[in-house]
Amino acid sequence: MIKKESIEYKEILNYIKDSLGIPSDNLNISLSTSYEYYVSDLPLRPDALLEDNDTIYLIEIKSKATIDTIARMNLLRDLWLQNEEMEKRKSIQLVVAAKSFPEREKRIMDQLGIIMLKLPWTFKPGSNEQFVSKTHRITSDRSWKIVSRLLKEKKTSIRQLSLIENVSYGWAHKTVQALLRQNIVKRDYNHVSISNVDKLLNGVAWERPLANLKIDEIRIPFSGSMHAAREITEAFAMQDNMPVGFTTYTAASLYTGYGVRHDAVYLYLKDEHLDHFRELFESHSGNTIKAVVYRPDRDVFQDSRKKEGIRVVSPSQTLLDLAGMGYSTMDITKEMVSTYDSI
CATH class of the missing domain: 3.30.460.40 (Beta Polymerase; domain 2)
Structure with missing residues (x-):
């Protein structure tokens, strides 16, 4: 595991922030302060915690996603939500950042609503690789549910999009991030809205003629x-x-x-x-x-x-x-x- 005080760890954390659409100057939740304050009795520790608007991201950083990682993360979320104050204050989103995601693990993570972030094989400072927008099709069945719902609602949160369309939060989040990267959607705190309809329609024509x-x-x-x-x-x-x-x-x-x-x-x-x-x-x-x-x-x-x-x-x-x-x-x-x- 990468040491948390290392330069590489900080670079990976910045990469994760960018992939999640979290401003680089947002506050990191300190593992030694906030985490201990809220859930000091938990026997599990995520590799990183990030906070953005109404969401806390519990993050694992691995070379390869495994069933063990997924199980521990899911247990961590369940235990975390037992804390009443945290449950009222924030929603919890699991994230696994890894260089490899086997097909079986990808299916399970999608079912559990865990966000997958693919790390570059050779991580380089300042990397601009946009994994989500390169691989996430906005015209797929589930993605288009999120896009068309956003057109109908005009302005809403990712969580609401997920709930209304019965699509996992992880998938809704990936879809919105893909649209953000293409400057089709804009973000206003914890709400998102379509900002460029022409670009959206052109993208659909190219992706699904x-x-x-x-x-x-x-x-x-x-x-x-x-x-x-x-x-x-x-x-x-x-x-x-x-x-x-x-x-x-x-x-x-x-x-x-x-x-x-x-x-x-x-x-x-x-x-x-x-x-x-x-x-x-x-x-x-x-x-x-x-x-x-x-x-x-x-x-x-x-x-x-x-x-x-x-x-x-x-x-x-x-x-x-x-x-x-x-x-x-x-x-x-x-x-x-x-x-x-x-x-």
């Missing part, structure tokens, strides 16, 4: 998109375990009232249901519109809803998909962002 999920374009015998979407919704509602969900322009027009093109519908279908869709609706006549079919990369059907007789994916999924279409949908995407808190 919706075109990559397109599996087919099929001509269908309708003259208008809304009539087509209703007919398709009704047809699939009659089939057990055969979900459908309309997205992008089709869903956004229903959520916002924004006028859109009517020569196409956009929908999610599972691969195994594509032949059934073709059998019911494909047409080679002249009076047709286009059905653009996407393959779901997550459960897009679970939170779907019916609007005006049409089964549409959730507002969160619709916004993600619109942003994934890039510049061509920028007007309606921004319209949906501006009204998102009321949808």
Whole structure:
């Protein structure tokens, strides 16, 4: 273990502060004073403690994360929270900073809400490596829950984002830190808010281009998109375990009232249901519109809803998909962002 009085320890601690978004001039909680004062009867000692706004971070610094480390940290948190004054005063967040995280340990830490901070293999003074923002996808299912909730709430705490969306605090924290590093989110004490919508939408288009999920374009015998979407919704509602969900322009027009093109519908279908869709609706006549079919990369059907007789994916999924279409949908995407808190 690195000696706490060493230069390397101080450099690692500064690196951890930076990764957690804690100002470098914030007070370190002294292991020999505050810790002893609050929990002097505990038989466990973290390698470092940091305090920021309403959170105390209990930190372990290891070469490799292990089950033993995780178990001791979790026990330490449970014992710490038995102290009534500390429980009222601050929330407790566990952090393991290590150079290696085996897959099994990563899964367990995520389940327990423990923040993982990857240390560089060769730690160098002034290192600017941003592990979280380089590896943390803001368009993943759990991350996008946090992002879209932040758009709806405008300004809130990471803990509230975690609780409302039922996502672990550790994951919510990593997501916000990734956004902070990209200057998409700004921090005001213990609250965060979106500060650059354009940069967020551009990032989504780059990270999850919706075109990559397109599996087919099929001509269908309708003259208008809304009539087509209703007919398709009704047809699939009659089939057990055969979900459908309309997205992008089709869903956004229903959520916002924004006028859109009517020569196409956009929908999610599972691969195994594509032949059934073709059998019911494909047409080679002249009076047709286009059905653009996407393959779901997550459960897009679970939170779907019916609007005006049409089964549409959730507002969160619709916004993600619109942003994934890039510049061509920028007007309606921004319209949906501006009204998102009321949808």
